[in-house]
Amino acid sequence: MKNVYIKYNPYKLTTEVLIDGKKVKKNSRLNISNEHLQEWVDKLPEFLEEECRTNQINLEFCGTELDYEDVLEAAKEAAKRDLQINVTHIPVKEIEDKEKLITDIFEEIKEGPFEELKQPDVIRAFELAKSSDFEVNVVATMSAGKSTLINALLGQRLMPAKNEACTATITRIKDDDSEKFTATVYDTEGDIVETQEHLTYEIMDRLNSDENVSEILVSGNIPFVNANDVSLVLVDTPGPNNSRNSNHKKATYQMLSKSSKTVVLYIMNATQLSTNDDNNLLNYVSESMKVGGKQSRDRFIFVVNKLDNFGKEDSIESALEKVKEYLADHGIENPNIYPASALAALDIRTTxxxxxxxxxxxxxxxxxxxxxxxxxxxxxxxNYVPLPAAARGKIANRLNKAIQEDNKNEQALIHSGIVPLEEAIRMYVIKYAEPTKIKNIVDTFEKKLESAKSFDNAKKEISENKAKREEIRKEIQNIEMKLKNGEDAKHFKDKIEQLNYDREIKKRANQIVKKAQSKLTPYLTGKKDSTSKDNISASPWGSMFKSFMVKGDESEKISLDAAKSVIEEFERFTNDLQAEVQVDLEDLINNSVRKSAEDLLSQYKEKLAGLTEELSVDSLTLNPFEMMEGDMSSIKYKDIISDSIEKEEVVVGQKEKRNPNKKWYNPFTWFEPSYYMEDITEDREYVNKEKLAQKFFAPIQESLYKNSESAQNYAKESTKEIREYFSKKFDELDELLQEKLDDLKKYTSDEEKAQLELEKVQNRLNWLNEIQDKINKILEI
Structure with a gap:
């Protein structure tokens, strides 16, 4: 029997592990840092078994209630393979009170003695961190009841609901606890076309039918969350079968991608599970869920709607089992499935x-x-939802209260599944979004406070160290000389210019193309590709070909009418592939640019560190890096990228014809496949299926490489602009450092100023230390 102690801090992302009172070895897989517990909790039993070499373990877990629930779940899974982990919980401070502490500290900082902490950029950074949006994306195939579900969550009929693919715009509904909904409406160019001070169902229906409308930003009350806790945004995305705006499909794939951390409500129609629209999306979801551990699973919530439409002879459990099997067929294991009746919930909350x-x-x-x-x-x-015990208890208490009060509507509302679904969303926010938000706010302050503290410490030491002031002045002069030295500056600029990721970008772009090729090959050739699990005969398109074959030539021909249906499916597939590749290439660009930015900042930090090499005066060593760190944190690589992205029309495809609809905000272009029946028919009786595939996919093969090359070129150009942007910012930081050095020099030459400042500086430092202690306590559990 081994005794294990684990303390996990979700704000600092630190994990402390003791086994029988001793720290684990450095090479242990239990040495975990800077990772969410949910990224590794599934593997915790394996790690413990490896380290303890026994199947009997007592585990004390010190952490939040929600994190404890995840550890307990991992222990239950381990018990299935005879590994007994007895978990006890050491409670810690929960998240509820930390928001108020942060607001109080911010008000104290604004009233404090440091002018540099009252600057607009500091206040704006705090406000942005505090009010950062948290998106819940709602996606569904046709007739799954997506609009009805959103209306049920809103508690009113706002989104148009029809038995067709009616959502043709992206609608973002942000919670601000207002009594009425307002809206700002944008066209496909991103320009505002109208605003609505009182949004209604009728207005939304009109806007949704308007082909000029691309996005609607709505503000109002989302009842199950409090706007003070988190700025929740419900995002209604166009269905995967909507093709009015190709950027909308890309937006769907972006929020499904493995780089995203937003919650996804994937609505499924219980009465009509298998659709072609589902296939590509679910395969993409499967890829995203395989990266990031439990957090990636938690963010995907599969809502099985319309379950109450089954007859008495149908079993809910068997229906849910079929859903699990259906998702497993797409590679999705252990899904979070929430049965629901959106219509029943909406009726209760409205009618x-x-x-x-x-x-x-x-x-x-x-x-x-x-x-x-x-x-x-x-x-x-x-009773069917995968909520932890604490959340189940909360819902059970609410149900018991409704029973005691004989509130039939409230009872049915809970039974409809909408209340457990709302609790699942709230849990994700509390578990992941809130700790990240709090950490970001604290980080906003910490570096600014450290810079102010370092600068005042230098003033204090100069004021107190009268005998060494001449030497200190010489040290400052040496730093100034290094700042202005032409050779040093040239060496630094050369190091910046040498940063180059061309080879890495090309390699990753080729991998993206190869992945897309592997998906195209089965449909292009009708044969299984060596790198793909797909086979055209097993695909929806393969079965369609087979059902429409012209009698007497089953290997080659389909009827002309059938070809039209096949082409619709081809177009759906290529549009999905287009969006998928686009997201992958944009991730490539963002990653390369981010890496460039991180390396550039690292180079500047090295430069600052080099300014004081071999220069010190007894106990005083000036530290330009500490004095400047808060100012460096304001440099954001995204500023230059967002400014440099331009709209572009390009010539694409075999006909060398400009497409007037191709206006992209992206760094590269794509095409919308063109097809004409006269190009693909051999006579009036049948279509050659292989030639059909060739006609349809050949331009895609060619464009894959063109777009890959375009993405690589854009990534290179972005890196160049980043270098230029940072070079300019570094010059500005050098000027700011010079100003601070000039201020310090005054203290070395002006005895009266030094003495007058000493008491003031000491008071400021005392205030800083108190504020820092308060901030540090926020992140403690």
């Missing part, structure tokens, strides 16, 4: 909240749904 007249047909039907959910225990959807 029955406004009217109790049984003669009203809508009221009568809504009351029938309430009775159905309350009487049929199998329809108590809260």
């Amino acid at each position: 029955l909240a406004e009217n109790d007249d049984d003669d009203d047909d809508d009221v009568y039907e809504a009351k029938g749904r309430v009775r159905k959910f309350n009487r049929n225990e199998e329809l108590h959807f809260e």
Whole structure:
């Protein structure tokens, strides 16, 4: 039996592990740093078994309630393979009070003695960190009930709901606790076309049907969250079968990608599971869920809607099992499945909240749904959800209260699955978004405080060290000489120019192309590609070909009418591939630019460190890096990138014809496949399926390489602009450092000024130390 102690801090992302009171070895896999617990908790039993070499372990976990629930779940999984981990919880401070502490400290800083901490950039950084949006993206195939679900979460009918692919715009609904919804409407060029001070269902229906409308930004109340806790944004994305705006499909793939950390509500129609629209999206989701451990699984919530439409002979458990099998077929293991009836929940929150007249047909039907959910225990959807014990207990208490008060509507609302779904979203926010937000706010302050402290410490030591002032002045002069030295400056600029990631960018771009090629090959040749698991005969397109074959020539021909249906499916596939490759290439650009920025800042830090080499006066060593660190943190590589992205029209495709719809905000271009039936038909009776595939996919093969090359060129150009941007910023930082050195020199030559400043500086330092202690305590658990 081994005794293990684990302390995990979700704010600092630190993990402390003791086994029988001793720290684990340096090479142990239990030495974990700078990682969310959810990234490695699945592997914790394996790590413990490897380290302890026993199947009997007592584990004390010191951490938040939600993190404890995840450790407990991992222990339960380990028990299935005879590894007994007995977990006990050491409670810590939870997240609720930390927001108020941060606000109080910020107000104290604004009233404090440091003018540099009251600058607009510091205040803006704090406000941005405090109000940063947290997106919950809602995606669904046609007729899954996406709009109805969003309306149920909002508690009112705002989003148009039709049994067709009606969502043609991206709608972002931000919670601000207002009584009414307002909106700002943008066209495809990103220009504002109208604003609405009181948004209604009728207005949304009109906007959604307007082909000039691309995005709608809505503000209002999302009842199940508090705007003071987190700025939640519900994002209604166009369905995967919508092709009005190709950028919309790319947006869907971006939020599904493995680099994203947003919550995704994937709505599925319980009565119609398998659709071609689902296939590509779910395969992409599967790839994203395989990176990042439990957090990647937690952010995908699969909502199985319309489960109450099954007859009495159907079992809810068997229906949910079919959903698991369906997702497993797409490579998705251990999914978070939440059964729901969005329509029942919406009726309870709207129709029955406004009217109790049984003669009203809508009221009568809504009351029938309430009775159905309350009487049929199998329809108590809260019993099927994968929520941890604490969350289940919270919902059970709410249900018991509704039963005691004989509130039939509230009981049915909980049974409908909408309340557990809201709790799952809140849990993700508390577990992941809130700690990250708090850490970002603290980081905003810390570097500025350290810079101010370093500068005042230098003033204090100069004021106190009268005998050494002449030597200190010489040290400052030496630093100034190095700052102005032409050779040193040239050496630094040369090192910046030498940063080059061309080879790495090319290698990654080629990998993206190869991945796309592997998906194209089966459809292009009709044969299985050696790098792909896909086979055209096993695909939806393969089965469609087979069902439409012209009699007598099953290997080659399909009817002309069937070709039209096949082309629609081809177009759907190529549009999905287009969005997927686009997201991959944009990630490549962002990663290369970010790496360039990080290396450039590292070079500047080295430069600052080199300014004081072999220069010190007894106990006083001037540290330009510490004095400047807060100012360096304001340099954001995204500033230059967002300014440099331009719209572009380019010539693409075999016909060398400009496409007037191709206006991209991206660094490279893509094409929308063109096809004409006269180009692909051999006569009026049949179409050669292989020639059809060749006609359709050949331009895609060619464009894959063109777009890869374009992305590489843009990444190189972006890196060049980053170097120029940072070089200018570094010159500005040098000027700021010179100003600080000039200020310090005054203290070395002016005895009266030094003495007058000494008491003031000491008071400022005392204030700084108190503030820093308060800030550090925020991140403690």
